[in-house]
Amino acid sequence: MPPHLSADRPAAQPPGRGSVDALISQARRLKGDVDAVRRDTQSDGSDPQERWQRALCDLALHQLDDLDEHLGQLRDGPLPSPAATPPPPERDSLLSRVGSAEWNLLTDEASWSGELFQILGRDPAAAPLTLDELPSVVLDEDRRRLTAMVTDCLVDAKPIDGEFRIVRPDGEARTVHMMGEPVLDSDGSTSSMWAVLRDVSELRRSQRAVSETRDSLQRHRAHTEHRLAVELQEAVLPPWRGSLRLPHQGPQTLDLAARCLRSSTSAMIGGDWYDALELADGETLLSVGDLTGHGVAVASGMAALLGAVRGMAMAGTQPGQLMSWLNQLLDATVQPALGSAVCCRYRPDTRTLTWAQAGHPAPLLFRDGTGRRLIAPDGVLLGATPGAVYAQAEETLEVGDLLVLHTDGLVPGHNPVDSVNLLLDLGPRLGETDTAQDCVRLVVDEFGESEREGDACVLVARVTY
Numbered sequence: 081m082p083p084h085l086s087a088d089r090p091a092a093q094p095p096g097r098g099s100v101d102a103l104i105s106q107a108r109r110l111k112g113d114v115d116a117v118r119r120d121t122q123s124d125g126s127d128p129q130e131r132w133q134r135a136l137c138d139l140a141l142h143q144l145d146d147l148d149e150h151l152g153q154l155r156d157g158p159l160p161s162p163a164a165t166p167p168p169p170e171r172d173s174l175l176s177r178v179g180s181a182e183w184n185l186l187t188d189e190a191s192w193s194g195e196l197f198q199i200l201g202r203d204p205a206a207a208p209l210t211l212d213e214l215p216s217v218v219l220d221e222d223r224r225r226l227t228a229m230v231t232d233c234l235v236d237a238k239p240i241d242g243e244f245r246i247v248r249p250d251g252e253a254r255t256v257h258m259m260g261e262p263v264l265d266s267d268g269s270t271s272s273m274w275a276v277l278r279d280v281s282e283l284r285r286s287q288r289a290v291s292e293t294r295d296s297l298q299r300h301r302a303h304t305e306h307r308l309a310v311e312l313q314e315a316v317l318p319p320w321r322g323s324l325r326l327p328h329q330g331p332q333t334l335d336l337a338a339r340c341l342r343s344s345t346s347a348m349i350g351g352d353w354y355d356a357l358e359l360a361d362g363e364t365l366l367s368v369g370d371l372t373g374h375g376v377a378v379a380s381g382m383a384a385l386l387g388a389v390r391g392m393a394m395a396g397t398q399p400g401q402l403m404s405w406l407n408q409l410l411d412a413t414v415q416p417a418l419g420s421a422v423c424c425r426y427r428p429d430t431r432t433l434t435w436a437q438a439g440h441p442a443p444l445l446f447r448d449g450t451g452r453r454l455i456a457p458d459g460v461l462l463g464a465t466p467g468a469v470y471a472q473a474e475e476t477l478e479v480g481d482l483l484v485l486h487t488d489g490l491v492p493g494h495n496p497v498d499s500v501n502l503l504l505d506l507g508p509r510l511g512e513t514d515t516a517q518d519c520v521r522l523v524v525d526e527f528g529e530s531e532r533e534g535d536a537c538v539l540v541a542r543v544t545y
Contacts, residue, residue, distance in 0.1 A: 100155040103207060111144040122530045134293075139286040146283075147254075148165050149265040182263075185234070195482035198255065199279045201248030211273070211352030219245045219253065230256070234270055237262050237331055243280065256283045292433045306449045308376050310349055313340075316383040316437040318355055323517040324542075327358050333428035334364055335542040337516035339524055341490070343534050350374050351382040351419070357390055358526070362428065365393040368539050369440065381417055385409070385462075389423060399423040399436035400472035403459060407438065407470070410463035419462040431543060435474040438462045441496060444503055445475065446482040447513030451478035451504040477543050482510055482519060486537040490523070502527075 118137035122129050158324065179196025183189075190208035197204045200217055209216070210231060216224045222244035230240040240260040246254050315342065318324075325332040338354045351371025358367045359365055367389055371382045388409055402423055410417055420440035426433050435443065435454075439461035442454045457471035461487030477483070491499035506522065513519050519540045 082330065085340075091142060093280075100151055104148060104151045104155065107144055111141060111148065114140045114144065135291050139290050142283060142286050144275040164241070176259075176275065179278075180274070180340060181208065181278050182272055184276040186271055192309055196277055197279060199251070199254070200246060201250060203386040204420070213237075217246045217248075219247060226258075230273070233260060233262055233273055237264075237270065240273075240275060254279055255284050256280065265493040265533055294321050305376050308379075312376065312379040312383055313349055313353075316386055317353060318357075324356060324514060326364050327362060327428070331428070331545045333431075333543065333545040334426065335516040335544050336366075336540065337520040338537065338539040339520050339528075339531065341524065341533055341536045341538075343526050349379055351378040352535040352537045353382050353386050354485070354487075354537040355386060355389065356539065356541070357393065359394055359396075360424070364426040364428070365390070366424040366426060366483070366485060366539060366541055367393075367422060368537055369419060369438075370487045370537075371417055371419040373417065377415065378417070380414070381415075385419060385421075389421075393423070395427070398472060399425060399434055400470045403436045403438050403462070403470035404468065407462045407465070407468050411466050413463075417463055420488070424483075424485070426541070428545070431477045432474045433477055434472055436470045436477070438470060439464070441486060441488065441500065444486075445477075446484065446507050446510050447478065447480070449508045451484075451510070453500055453504070479543050479545065480541045482516075483541040484519070484523075485541075487535075487537045489532055489534045489536040491527050492530045492536075516542045 091268055101382075112215075114137055118134060118141065121133045121137060121279060148386075151409055177195075177199065179199050180193045181196055182191045184191075188210060190210050192208040193249065194204055196204075200209075202209075212364065214230075215226055218226050225242060226244045229240045229242050233240050240258055243255060243257045245253055245255050257278045257280045258275050259278075260273055262270040263272040264272060265271040279414070316337070321442040326334045326336065334356075336356045338356070340352060343350065352374060354368045355365065357365040365384075367387065369382075369389075371385060373381075384408065388406060389402065392405060397405070403421065406419075420438055422435060422437045422440045424433055424435040424443065435457075436459055437456050438459045440459075442456040444451050444453055454475060455473065457473040458466050459470040486503070488496065491502050494502065503523070506526065509522060510519050513522060519542070521539060523538055
């Protein structure tokens with residue numbers, strides 16, 4: 081085949097043999113190192129991360145094999161002419177995967193190397209395909225790509241660098257990478273086109289294996305993180321399910337029920353929580369809150385925050401001061417976060433509710449079938465302002481009153497104001513219920529089936545004595 085040179089470009093000088101030998105030695109040492117790593121990652125295939133590592137090593141070894149043989153070709157120079165060539169190379173060798181061709185535009189003749197006949201699965205005794213005939217062996221969906229590459233090369237003198245899939249006569253599909261340039265005559269017009277075609281089917285298969293194992297590893301990690309976050313959330317939220325009556329000793333003054341609603345668009349667990357706890361002084365702690373973000377780290381932060389709420393409340397800390405200390409706690413964490421919360425202390429002998437909030441929706445109070453939003457005392461988001469001070473408010477409740485605490489997103493698809501109004505509209509129906517659990521069921525039936533972007537919690541407390 082004549083050399084593929086443009087008329088205005090001199091031939092490149094071959095590299096020195098010694099420098100190529102040094103590169104070959106480096107490539108082979110690197111291949112040995114990668115092979116050692118590959119052997120260390122052998123397993124029974126049950127671990128997604130080990131499968132991904134092994135696939136990456138296989139791909140690297142495949143490419144290093146190709147590099148070794150490419151450098152060998154560079155060192156040894158061009159192969160003898162086809163007439164003096166011994167039997168064709170083995171099918172799985174690199175030499176069998178790289179072929180060359182030149183198409184003469186003046187004589188409409190084509191010249192192929194023996195390797196290209198093997199790549200395309202054609203009889204070496206047959207005539208090479210012309211540029212017009214070449215698309216006949218290409219998959220239908222790739223023919224337009226090949227035609228565009230050849231046209232750009234012949235008309236605009238653009239280099240060819242692209243891939244397409246061919247179908248051999250035996251029906252086997254292969255992926256071929258083609259690189260080529262136009263050959264210019266003395267007046268600058270295109271006289272022919274040369275190309276080097278490489279069978280990259282095995283390389284692409286190795287790359288797909290790496291991609292698939294990486295995706296499997298990511299799914300496995302996401303599943304593991306989701307499971308850990310769910311288990312952590314289940315461990316720290318109140319152990320009671322259904323309804324609860326407090327205090328446990330003496331007259332039971334509060335009937336309680338709660339529910340956590342999961343996101344329908346994300347598998348990640350958020351930082352929403354609810355809590356009800358009988359305190360040492362006979363009062364009852366009611367709280368809901370939300371830590372921004374998703375995943376194990378957020379679930380862990382929520383657990384720490386909820387533990388701090390319980391500890392400070394049990395020690396007698398009032399809601400306003402409790403919020404200030406929670407703010408300091410979040411501000412001092414290694415990974416700063418933002419949170420919102422409502423914290424209430426209920427004193428049963430006077431039916432007094434003392435509460436504070438930190439950038440959170442205020443509790444809703446329903447009485448005789450009519451609801452209203454409690455007037456919120458001042459309080460910014462937790463973790464937003466160092467040294468923030470949180471006010472607190474008091475509300476006197478009556479027997480039969482219904483208190484609803486909730487996190488953002490309980491009513492999906494609506495802004496906070498509309499969400500509160502929709503909840504308040506449930507007042508007459510809530511007034512007809514008998515228990516706090518019935519109230520929670522009503523709220524869930526009304527809003528729980530809607531598509532929600534994040535988790536949400538609702539806590540209902542009914543004054544019974």
